[in-house]
Amino acid sequence: MHRWFALLLSLLVVACTEGTLRVQPAEEWLGxxxxxxxxxxTFREVSQAIGEEARSQCLQQTxxxxxxxxxxxxxxxxAPANAFQTLDDKRQPVIIFTRSMIESTQNADELAFVxxxxxxxxxxxxIARQSEIASASAVEFGRVAQLRxxxxxxxxxxxxxxxxVGVQAYVKDFExxxxxxxxxxxxxxxxxxxxxxxxxxxxxxxxxxxLGTHPPNAQRVQIVLETAGQLGLTQ
Numbered sequence: 001m002h003r004w005f006a007l008l009l010s011l012l013v014v015a016c017t018e019g020t021l022r023v024q025p026a027e028e029w030l031g032x033x034x035x036x037x038x039x040x041x042t043f044r045e046v047s048q049a050i051g052e053e054a055r056s057q058c059l060q061q062t063x064x065x066x067x068x069x070x071x072x073x074x075x076x077x078x079a080p081a082n083a084f085q086t087l088d089d090k091r092q093p094v095i096i097f098t099r100s101m102i103e104s105t106q107n108a109d110e111l112a113f114v115x116x117x118x119x120x121x122x123x124x125x126x127i128a129r130q131s132e133i134a135s136a137s138a139v140e141f142g143r144v145a146q147l148r149x150x151x152x153x154x155x156x157x158x159x160x161x162x163x164x165v166g167v168q169a170y171v172k173d174f175e176x177x178x179x180x181x182x183x184x185x186x187x188x189x190x191x192x193x194x195x196x197x198x199x200x201x202x203x204x205x206x207x208x209x210x211l212g213t214h215p216p217n218a219q220r221v222q223i224v225l226e227t228a229g230q231l232g233l234t235q
Contacts, residue, residue: 023072023096043102046111046191047071053189054119057181058093061123066092069119074098085118086127093122105199112189113196117182124181126174134164172215179220183227194235197224 026047031040051069058067070092074082079098088094095118105111121127138159145158186193200217214220225235 021096022075024075026071026073029073039102042108042111043073043097046108046115046189049189049191050112050115050119050185053185054116054123056188057119057185058123062125065122065125066090069093069095069122071095071115072097073102083114083118085121087122093119095119104202107195109186109191109193109195110199111196112191113182113186113193113199116185116189116191116193116196117178119185120178120181121174123185124174124177126178129174130171175214176220176223179223180227183224184231187228187231187233192233193224194228194233197221 026044029040029043031037051071054069055067058065058069066087070088072094074096077099079100081098081100081104083095083097083101085093085095095115097115101114102111105114141161142155142159145155150158183193183197186196197220200221203217205217228234
């Protein structure tokens with residue numbers, strides 16, 4: 001059962017691209033051409049600042065959790081705009097940006113905000129929390145299937161559905177939590193989250209779909225505005 005839990009969570013928690021993922025540490029990434037020099041330098045500076053602040057927040061808010069963030073660039077030139085947080089085999093927090101995502105940000109504040117959001121997922125323990133939710137929901141769905149007389153295959157299928165439904169029922173709340181803490185991380189790292197949140201103006205609005213993976217953009221912006229206001233920031 002743990003095997004398909006891991007598979008399901010890898011699909012829900014991180015949005016990996018197809019094929020083998022080849023990455024390079026932010027501090028080693030060169031961009032590939034001279035005209036990318038400014039973008040590369042900005043990415044390195046933001047990665048260092050956000051990484052340090054995320055580590056500080058992690059040490060303050062957690063106990064026994066690995067807080068040594070590593071930030072990488074996906075070297076696949078065809079990979080779509082994407083950024084995600086995951087864990088390596090040593091449970092070290094990893095944040096990966098595709099080049100398209102880096103290029104899609106218009107300034108250092110937007111880049112910092114996206115990175116701060118991803119770092120916040122780890123500080124808040126979202127991968128572990130999703131795993132717990134998936135497990136509990138899978139057990140319950142499997143129990144119901146068994147009570148209805150389902151065979152082993154039907155029970156396993158019910159568990160898979162239960163895990164997915166359980167996670168998706170909470171995933172939008174997790175995104176808002178990460179937006180809130182990400183705002184704080186962005187600000188403390190020396191960037192303006194209000195400018196950073198302008199990134200939402202240019203991405204598709206997922207709306208308020210039942211069992212969707214992301215909340216409406218307006219709701220996310222509102223969280224940023226409220227949190228920034230508490231930090232003394234105004235538009």
